[in-house]
Amino acid sequence: MEQTELLWQYQKADMAADSFETEMKRNPNRIALKKNREFLVEQQNAVKRIEDEVAEMVDRVDVIKLAIARMEEQLTTLNQRMQDTPPEDLSAAQDLNHDAQKLLTDLTGFEQEMKRIQNDAADRDKMEKEIRMKYAKVKAQYNQQKIDYEIEYKAQLKELEEKRRGALEKAQAIDETLLQRYQTIKLHCTPPVAKMYGDQCGGCNMSLPQVTLRKIKNGAKIIECETCGRMIIQM
Numbered sequence: 001m002e003q004t005e006l007l008w009q010y011q012k013a014d015m016a017a018d019s020f021e022t023e024m025k026r027n028p029n030r031i032a033l034k035k036n037r038e039f040l041v042e043q044q045n046a047v048k049r050i051e052d053e054v055a056e057m058v059d060r061v062d063v064i065k066l067a068i069a070r071m072e073e074q075l076t077t078l079n080q081r082m083q084d085t086p087p088e089d090l091s092a093a094q095d096l097n098h099d100a101q102k103l104l105t106d107l108t109g110f111e112q113e114m115k116r117i118q119n120d121a122a123d124r125d126k127m128e129k130e131i132r133m134k135y136a137k138v139k140a141q142y143n144q145q146k147i148d149y150e151i152e153y154k155a156q157l158k159e160l161e162e163k164r165r166g167a168l169e170k171a172q173a174i175d176e177t178l179l180q181r182y183q184t185i186k187l188h189c190t191p192p193v194a195k196m197y198g199d200q201c202g203g204c205n206m207s208l209p210q211v212t213l214r215k216i217k218n219g220a221k222i223i224e225c226e227t228c229g230r231m232i233i234q235m
């Protein structure tokens with residue numbers, strides 16, 4: 001068999017293996033599996049975020065608790081002082097009253113913040129529970145999908161290997177330089193080999209220049225398309 005014919009046969013087998021591999025990647029079960037895996041990771045991240053937020057809240061609550069305890073102490077001290085040494089005049093009484101009011105206002109503020117944080121924490125707790133439930137459901141589905149897909153994938157992989165082996169066998173009798181040229185062109189243009197249709201490249205459909213056509217007339221079996229870089233074979 002001529003080199004051009006061998007190359008053409010090899011390309012057929014090589015392209016068939018490539019498109020089978022592409023099909024494998026587009027397998028709906030594989031895509032569904034990937035989608036579920038991404039979803040699970042997202043949920044894990046969401047739970048992590050909530051846990052971080054709750055940890056921050058717990059820290060803040062500790063700070064507030066300390067502040068409240070300190071203010072209560074100050075209030076007690078203030079009351080004690082008022083009982084022990086009642087203010088001597090109106091202005092002293094007003095000062096004490098002002099201090100006590102200020103403490104009470106701050107205390108109320110902190111208590112309100114504490115309540116807000118507790119509500120937020122309860123909301124997050126609820127959110128986390130919902131996420132965990134959803135997660136468990138999808139995870140179970142994902143595990144089964146994974147088992148099913150692995151069986152399917154193994155069978156497909158075997159088929160792909162057969163196709164690759166078939167292509168390799170067809171490559172055996174092709175000149176090494178020709179094969180290398182094929183692989184180089186394939187990196188940017190596929191399929192790398194085209195036939196000639198009329199005076200056009202069968203790959204990019206551009207008309208070939210006279211100088212190239214003359215080479216064919218003079219018996220060249222393989223020429224290069226100046227437009228797409230493909231090998232054009234004459235069979």
Ligand SMILES: [Zn+2]
Pocket residue numbers: 201202203204205206225226227228229230
């Ligand atoms: Zn071309």
